[in-house]
Amino acid sequence: MHSKAxxxxxxxxxxxxxxxxxxxxxxxxxxxxxxxxxxxxxLLTLKSDIPPYKGLHCLVGDLVQINENIDDAATRVLRERxxxxxxxxxxxxxxxxxxxxxxxxxxxxxxxxxxxxASIKLNTxxxxxxxxxxxxxxxxxxxxxxxxxxxxxxxxxxQNHILDIPVESMLPSHFTLSELQSLYEAILxxxxxxxxxxxxxLKLNLIRETxxxxxxxTHRPAKLYTFNREGKESVL
Amino acid sequence: MHSKAxxxxxxxxxxxxxxxxxxxxxxxxxxxxxxxxxxxxxLLTLKSDIPPYKGLHCLVGDLVQINENIDDAATRVLRERxxxxxxxxxxxxxxxxxxxxxxxxxxxxxxxxxxxxASIKLNTxxxxxxxxxxxxxxxxxxxxxxxxxxxxxxxxxxQNHILDIPVESMLPSHFTLSELQSLYEAILxxxxxxxxxxxxxLKLNLIRETxxxxxxxTHRPAKLYTFNREGKESVL
DNA sequence: TCAAAAGTGTTCCAGTTACACCCATGA
DNA sequence: TCATGGGTGTAACTGGAACACTTTTGA
Numbered sequence: 001m002h003s004k005a006x007x008x009x010x011x012x013x014x015x016x017x018x019x020x021x022x023x024x025x026x027x028x029x030x031x032x033x034x035x036x037x038x039x040x041x042x043l044l045t046l047k048s049d050i051p052p053y054k055g056l057h058c059l060v061g062d063l064v065q066i067n068e069n070i071d072d073a074a075t076r077v078l079r080e081r082x083x084x085x086x087x088x089x090x091x092x093x094x095x096x097x098x099x100x101x102x103x104x105x106x107x108x109x110x111x112x113x114x115x116x117x118a119s120i121k122l123n124t125x126x127x128x129x130x131x132x133x134x135x136x137x138x139x140x141x142x143x144x145x146x147x148x149x150x151x152x153x154x155x156x157x158x159q160n161h162i163l164d165i166p167v168e169s170m171l172p173s174h175f176t177l178s179e180l181q182s183l184y185e186a187i188l189x190x191x192x193x194x195x196x197x198x199x200x201x202l203k204l205n206l207i208r209e210t211x212x213x214x215x216x217x218t219h220r221p222a223k224l225y226t227f228n229r230e231g232k233e234s235v236l
Numbered sequence: 237m238h239s240k241a242x243x244x245x246x247x248x249x250x251x252x253x254x255x256x257x258x259x260x261x262x263x264x265x266x267x268x269x270x271x272x273x274x275x276x277x278x279l280l281t282l283k284s285d286i287p288p289y290k291g292l293h294c295l296v297g298d299l300v301q302i303n304e305n306i307d308d309a310a311t312r313v314l315r316e317r318x319x320x321x322x323x324x325x326x327x328x329x330x331x332x333x334x335x336x337x338x339x340x341x342x343x344x345x346x347x348x349x350x351x352x353x354a355s356i357k358l359n360t361x362x363x364x365x366x367x368x369x370x371x372x373x374x375x376x377x378x379x380x381x382x383x384x385x386x387x388x389x390x391x392x393x394x395q396n397h398i399l400d401i402p403v404e405s406m407l408p409s410h411f412t413l414s415e416l417q418s419l420y421e422a423i424l425x426x427x428x429x430x431x432x433x434x435x436x437x438l439k440l441n442l443i444r445e446t447x448x449x450x451x452x453x454t455h456r457p458a459k460l461y462t463f464n465r466e467g468k469e470s471v472l
Numbered sequence: 473t474c475a476a477a478a479g480t481g482t483t484c485c486a487g488t489t490a491c492a493c494c495c496a497t498g499a
Numbered sequence: 500t501c502a503t504g505g506g507t508g509t510a511a512c513t514g515g516a517a518c519a520c521t522t523t524t525g526a
Contacts, residue, residue, distance in 0.1 A: 023261055023302055025332075025343055066259055066341050070332030094330040094345045096261075096306030105302050107261055109330045109343075178477075195480070196516065203514095219476040220523035414505075431507070432489065439487095455503040456496035 023105035027074040028061035028147065029089060030110060030154040031082075032187075033117035033132055034170040039182045041135040042117055043151065044082060045143075046128040050102060053144030057133060059151070061108060074111040082130040083123040087113040088166055092154050100146045112154045114170045159188055163204075168227040174212055176222035177201070259341035263310040264297035264383065265325060266346060266390040267318075268423075269353035269368055270406040275418045277371040278353055279387065280318060281379075282364040286338060289380030293369060295387070297344060310347040318366040319359040323349040324402055328390050336382045348390045350406045395424055399440075404463040410448055412458035413437070 031044035045057040064073040089111040096107040214221035267280035281293040300309040325347040332343040450457035
């Protein structure tokens with residue numbers, strides 16, 4: 001007979017958990033924004049105040065509370081630290097190297113979201129002072145903790161799932177095909193063929209033409225399009 | 237001036253971590269095996285001894301130690317609880333619902349591996365008595381914790397990454413094309429066309445013909461093939 | 473009339489699908 | 500000679516890639 005009385009097992013489990021209770025769990029949000037004017041991706045960053053990373057850029061993260069789901073924690077942390085709400089956060093994976101955090105054992109779960117910086121009011125005036133940074137500029141700079149690796153994996157993730165991610169949340173409700181193409185090019189970091197791109201997105205039924213056109217441009221005004229799956233949640 | 241003295245921040249962080257220290261981290265290994273004779277996938281299971289799940293099948297999991305990477309933890313837990321060593325574990329994602337574990341807050345990180353049951357000596361005689369179960373039979377039965385969801389997500393993951401996962405670890409070094417096809421069919425849970433399958437795997441250079449043939453069969457003996465990327469690590 | 477970006481089709485190639493018969497062996 | 504699974508090729512279709520000129524507008 002191998003099994004034991006249930007109470008004994010519970011006590012054993014609790015004791016074991018107690019003894020393992022020297023680690024913490026955090027979430028880190030990789031928030032990508034799209035800057036239409038400069039046709040580049042932005043990353044929402046904070047300034048780390050934890051040595052030895054004090055002053056370096058870091059992702060929007062914090063500890064998970066005892067009584068909240070990790071998905072909910074990501075939503076809360078993003079709201080509390082930046083003011084951003086109502087965005088879709090999708091898990092990338094857990095990062096759990098022993099020495100990834102100087103204060104102690106902190107395993108983190110990474111989430112990404114795609115947003116439109118122009119439509120978001122950040123709490124820039126209060127700590128931790130969230131700011132948008134050009135993704136390209138960030139590449140040449142160090143980041144706090146293992147956040148560079150997390151950023152890199154997250155970017156690879158959205159590149160590999162380009163057709164499943166909710167890119168619609170990175171653009172206003174109406175946009176031109178050129179704007180959409182530039183967004184895809186910014187994410188994939190490679191140029192796309194104009195005619196093939198248009199054929200493809202229309203074939204896929206991602207978007208549909210509206211009756212509106214561009215205004216106040218010094219060239220032939222483009223038709224405005226809108227997403228068919230407006231409001232549809234991330235598939236991935 | 238918003239920034240504070242470093243020591244103050246460290247202390248604040250430590251205090252905060254302490255107060256959050258009521259959760260634990262675990263790893264769960266989803267170990268898929270392939271049964272050549274019955275042409276079906278197997279799952280390595282333990283019997284849970286934690287109420288209210290006592291007696292139900294569960295994945296191979298345990299708590300992560302304070303000083304080990306989560307990837308290392310998965311390797312250790314698999315070895316300690318089943319005797320399996322030298323397999324490639326790949327992370328699926330973290331599962332962190334508040335009530336997923338009856339003993340307390342336990343966030344888990346799931347890993348999968350693909351193995352060949354016939355080549356593995358399990359510690360079946362000692363607790364926790366790992367045993368292989370038919371994946372199909374398991375579907376109709378409940379499992380402990382949220383392990384059914386973890387299993388389901390892991391299966392979807394390997395199906396979606398079929399060309400990147402190390403299927404070679406599910407077959408002996410030499411195998412027939414029909415055996416390989418049956419394995420793919422078992423993973424994808426759909427039939428494949430024989431001629432198209434052969435063209436494809438040969439074109440992709442996954443495998444190469446050897447000079448050996450099947451022995452002791454009551455029909456035309458099949459040529460034996462071997463993987464080109466023998467020993468190559470999981471890409472994904 | 474010029475500058476700027478919008479808009480539009482075709483051809484080629486590669487990869488995927490569907491599909492049926494003969495072959496080699498042991499019983 | 501029969502039963503069993505092994506082994507093979509072609510035609511049709513689909514999706515991706517390459518590629519250049521005309522159109523519309525405001526300045």
